[in-house]
Amino acid sequence: MLERYRLSVDRSDGFLVWIEIVDDGDGKRISDCSKEILGKVMSMNDGSRVWGVVFGFTELKPLYGEIFSYGVETLYEVHGKEMSVYRPEVYASALAQIIIRTEPAVVLMGATPRGRELAPRTAAILDAGLTADCTDLKMSDRILSMVRPAFGGNLLATIQCTAFPQMATVRPGVFPMPEPEGDGKGTVIYWQEDICNPKDILSSERLDTAADDISSAKILVSLGAGVKRSSIAVAESVARKLGGSVSCSRRLVEKGWMPQSRQVGQSGKNVAPDVYLAFGISGSVQHLAGISSAKRIISINTDPNARIGEVADEIVIGDADSILEELDRIL
């Protein structure tokens, strides 16, 4: 019976994390979400082993010290020139083999676009259970409880896997960024993976998203249907002064005022800022789902009954446009 699960129930223990490497123009670095996951693993790990898996070539060497400082003991590097290029088929196949070799109890990846594509494929090879986009994790005697919002953020479901490995993707921004610890030393194992029949990538264009990435912003000035078009420039000025970014509701994307990359909500992005300033946003179920991980929500709206009031910490009843302008003046 246990054959089916590929991993031994008696032996499976520890954590394996896929460490996503991003290249934002200044060279390769570890993605923020992977660091947050490693930090969470450090805080809930009770003496079990921690493996990391990275894909790439010699350009990864400068990152080893940092990876080990976040609690990784053994790092599997799937090594090869071709491995720097993300291909879900090859990545999943290598990950599955490393998981069968190491027998971790838990496998974690970031719920980034690539993580959410890679994790299900890996789970399919392993016949494993997988929970997407978790906002909290709890560990008790090798059993992982995964918490994720369901039904538009109105419910929090706690989910467990029925077999090893227990797999989850973790929403970016929900766990704090860890501080480096220890001497930054550990074991690196080079893993060779044959690429047979690789995906035929014809062209790849990197988009400069650093300035635009609302999912990692600490302060968001967010605009909804209740603001005038001229307020967008004001909001950008306010965001600049606060060191944050401007985001919006679906309505403004539909009007063509803002690009979709700035849209918060179920069909846009999930965000987790420290402060979410919602100007003229009424708060559809889909929008509220996207801000459920925000630490503080301040709503500015003329409508005292706007649904965003159900989740906001502070509700200011007033004209969003003029308050935004005033805020720009005094900052």
Next chain:
Amino acid sequence: MRFVVAVKQVPDTTLIKVDADGNLIRGGVPSILDPYSEHAMEAAVHLKGDGDTITAVTMGPEQASSALLRCLEIGVDEAFLLSDMDFAGADVHATCRTLKAFLDRFVPDASLIILGKQASDGDTGQVPAELAGMMDRQQFCYSVKITREGSSFIVTQDYGDEIRTSAAPEGSVISVSECDANRRLPSIRRFIDVSSVRIKKLGREDLMLGTFSCGARGSRTKIIGTDTVRSERSGRVTDGSDPAAAANFIRGLL
């Protein structure tokens, strides 16, 4: 060529109301074809040439056939409803097993398997990649453009920080993103006389699945509890009729 579109029926979330305790009031909310499934349908209709067929499939209870009727209106040639008491409670793993069993048995020659990027109710977005993994096919998630190139396809994917164009061989699994929020949903291309259409209904035994391969028993995850989100937020209301005072107040909060 033969295109398969796997679709989902969802409650119309724009009409969902929340009661005083924050629970969803699901009763009386009509079901619709999921918006992402509509985009997947549209992509298939767009690719269809002379002599090609489009097959729509969905898994769900009897009333999910309304989603398939919508697909028939948009332009599919045949529709399958995978419906069985034993399919209830399926997680992603069990859903993909069931879909794979259907595809292997009824459409083994599919040129492309097209799905929506995610569903607007569950929002896990895992089915396309897990299905591709189980079937050992190449996967192309978050696709914004698909064109035909002889017997294969050219697919453009949007990863958020990268726009990637690849050649997709026949048999690939593709998930479709919503590329333009302003794009209209596909219109009715033909009016269906409902009485003339037969949606083929398939159960567990038709797919040759064991009871432990589908539904709740075939699932690899289980929900052990749900909590209503009780906000511990202060929800303090402040009068903002004077913009200057309100701006000062907000600055004080930051």
